[in-house]
Amino acid sequence: MGVGYSSCSLSLSLSYSHISCFASTTTTTTLLSSHKSTPNSSLNPPTSKFHYQKPTYTTMTAQSSSSPMFLPIQSGRVEEIKTQYHNSTKPVSDLHSLDLELIQRLVYDSLVWSSLHGLVVGDKNVQRSGTVPGVGMVHAPFALLPMSFPESQWRQACELAPIFNELVDRVSLDANFLQESLSRTKKADAFTSRLLDIHSKMLESGKKEEIRLGLHRSDYMLDEQTKLLLQIELNTISSSFPGLSCLVSELHRSILNQYKEHLGLDSRRIPGNTAVSQFAEALTKAWKEYNNPRAVVMVVVQPEERNMYDQHWLCSVLKERHDVTTIRKTLAEIEAQGVLLPDGTLLIGNQVIAVIYFRAGYAPIDYPSESEWRARELMEQSSAVKCPSISYHLTGTKKVQQELAKPNVLERFLENKEDIAKLRKCFAGLWSLDDSNTVKDAIERPEFYVMKPQREGGGNNIYGDDVRKTLLRLQVEGSEEDAAYILMQRIFPTIVPTFLMRDGICHKDHAISELGIYSAYLRNKENVIMNEQCGYLMRTKVSSSNEGGVAAGFAVLDSVYLT
């Protein structure tokens, strides 16, 4: 419906140097480089006073909307990057041709749609928003329009999903490969070390996971110059946003249909997003494999979770479509209430747990005491289907990603040459810090590298001159700390003008996107039961000057418009 818009804010960034006011680099990078929501969910960063005081924005007026909305980039460094990687991909719609009134209608209608259809998160400004459902809700940050993406690379990403599923399963079974790959990391990273300890203990006790469930998300960026689809990371634990990503696709389809005449876009070019229904299907099938009709699915959650509605959507579909009951427990609650029967049955209270679905437990912060580690070990010892098992979790570490990119390593796990070639094609350059030639090059040309710590949960990547400084420091110190990092080729995706919605306010800015492809894998002792691509997550974020278009700025949920 159309509306009166007087109360809807529409802001225009005046200069890139102000963008960093939106959100700290830390919270923002979390969303870019990680699949998880953290207690300080970057989907909902602190409300900047700039939104209300607006000293750094001009509210769009009839005048401003008719003049070019992008001011010259003021930082020389960014100018250089812009010259190198100019915008050659067309945006979904020529934003300069959209008039202010139309944008305001799109803004208002999409905010209404979000509110009515549960595209919401907890508002960090409201105290109980991470613990009590139904209070302190705000629309999830989203892009006003879908993001263009070439159809061939889209298909390529979808085709990779079942191959990565198979790879994860095979790697997870090679305990020696995991332990060896991570042996130096173990010394430098306490968190990985604890995971490896549990892994070793399971090996020693002869524990085998016969029913194996993976709900993964492989994240990609499209390199502007080479047009290559390059993998950022493969998430094997807590892949977030299967619920909300589906809603954003629906929102964009609704908007495109409603404003067909004005936008001239075809809603059918937004791929259907079935992440939530297929994840629910996979969980249901795993629950059936466990074969106890009284048993439940347990979602392992953080004590505070402002991204709870994304999780609730999945549980809601599980209940309403499959009549499978879920319970939500923190690691501390599991330690307090969990009992392991001699046959391996995990009881929480008096409920048998068929499937353990982790939406917590991927980061050191989730284990504030030994209790949480005991809970993790208790679950791993049980006969419940773990999503993921400790082996699947370790397979998703960056160090393993880097090891798999070495020559002849994929061949240890896969037979099909075509599949291997497909995987290798999407691998970005990945190097250990043992590789002195690469380290030397990275010190000389740090702008072409990203340093990624082993730490899960993202938000700790190192860019630009900090790469050089950190590498030099590690060389001087000569400690084991270098094993906590890998070096990765820096990807420069296309930068496009975008409308980003957050906290009821529309920001127009230059942005980059990252495509996540969900996939589900389930097998038992005999057969593969499910091995599918399951919808997608498009995330779009402001590319700000200080990180040269890759790391800073705030991120929003988006959808794909195939071109």
Added chain:
Amino acid sequence: MGVGYSSCSLSLSLSYSHISCFASTTTTTTLLSSHKSTPNSSLNPPTSKFHYQKPTYTTMTAQSSSSPMFLPIQSGRVEEIKTQYHNSTKPVSDLHSLDLELIQRLVYDSLVWSSLHGLVVGDKNVQRSGTVPGVGMVHAPFALLPMSFPESQWRQACELAPIFNELVDRVSLDANFLQESLSRTKKADAFTSRLLDIHSKMLESGKKEEIRLGLHRSDYMLDEQTKLLLQIELNTISSSFPGLSCLVSELHRSILNQYKEHLGLDSRRIPGNTAVSQFAEALTKAWKEYNNPRAVVMVVVQPEERNMYDQHWLCSVLKERHDVTTIRKTLAEIEAQGVLLPDGTLLIGNQVIAVIYFRAGYAPIDYPSESEWRARELMEQSSAVKCPSISYHLTGTKKVQQELAKPNVLERFLENKEDIAKLRKCFAGLWSLDDSNTVKDAIERPEFYVMKPQREGGGNNIYGDDVRKTLLRLQVEGSEEDAAYILMQRIFPTIVPTFLMRDGICHKDHAISELGIYSAYLRNKENVIMNEQCGYLMRTKVSSSNEGGVAAGFAVLDSVYLT
């Protein structure tokens, strides 16, 4: 799904004398006696510090849940009322038999359901929640379980709907009856006076409404002792909650299905609620009668509206199911942007208005300046279908309600004796303050009367000893002010233990309910096009001591469970 509940609050009122802390009588009475949402929507009263400090509640414990949860009523006055009107109707479920864990699961799951399905309102604690959609949302207050209601009285209420529709239409055509009935009120009530002025002006200009659309809601209470269904009022303007009431029925059905084993209730006994779809259908048919495919429906709104999602639901169905576009405008915006063409066409900007749907304009506060009155007159002069016209609006006043209850008045408008008998059966005692015998009785026995001011928007009813005091004051003053009031028989509905959800917190308390039946009426010059009952609104509210179970306490949305 089941959940971990540690963070969900469940409060138990310790004594009735504390209940008044929840909400002021003013805001509360609004919800009880009115159909409209006000800027200070009582659906979302100020958050009392008691919720957080909890000095007046005990959090339920295993002990407290197993012992009777209702403490003796401490006020002698209330005790008396309780003796008079004891609880004889069985509640939906024996609440004493529900264990704490089950209640916590119901609470959590219903909060999740509300969040995912758009059963939300603006949170008054968040500044922009009444102006910007998608920010500062909180679940709408709702009852945890549906309210028992006898099937025969339910059917009776539904059958009355088309008769009242017809009555409103007939009365609206009798300009002299309206002017005469309200002639004394005009002198005492400035707001009614302005409405009458517009009415007179239209009469003088010979303006006729050939397409007449009514979206009404008739509110009833069930008298405990006599089991009579008695009408509280008939709303002909801004009947609110057609959107959210449907959602509460769905919520309760979902909860009853999910907890069938535990609750032993049959979700099919909750009548399907089609208010929003039928209101949308009526608006669409009126839009078609106007017969201009480029024209839109205009919703007249208050500048701040925290109940906006209820309205958005209706507009969303209008757009998605019927492809009818709505715009939202305040009275001030209409005055500023409205143009009346010589043929009566109303333009707002460059949009032709086919139907004007009022969700504002029913209370003096909506007309802070002459601009708003000019807007109202402009609309009335136009050829747009008004919902309601000034005549329909006046027909819904309390004074007209009281006049219609006089002997032989209904017979002036309706022919069918059975219909007349049905209407009369639901009339409570209604008297003018001209009636000296009744006034004398009300001074002697004020507990059996309610004084209702003419003022729309509710919240100003007078109860108990204040009835006596006000009547005596008016007698002494001898002014015209008495014409601003009517006297009504006080109805004492059944008081039942209920769980009321607000702001994420569950309160168990004694409560009473009011049933609103929505109805739609549309006719053109030749034919009645639509005359239907359209779903319902059940509102349940705490019956607190100071008002003897009728007026104070906070109100929540509820649904009907037929018994």
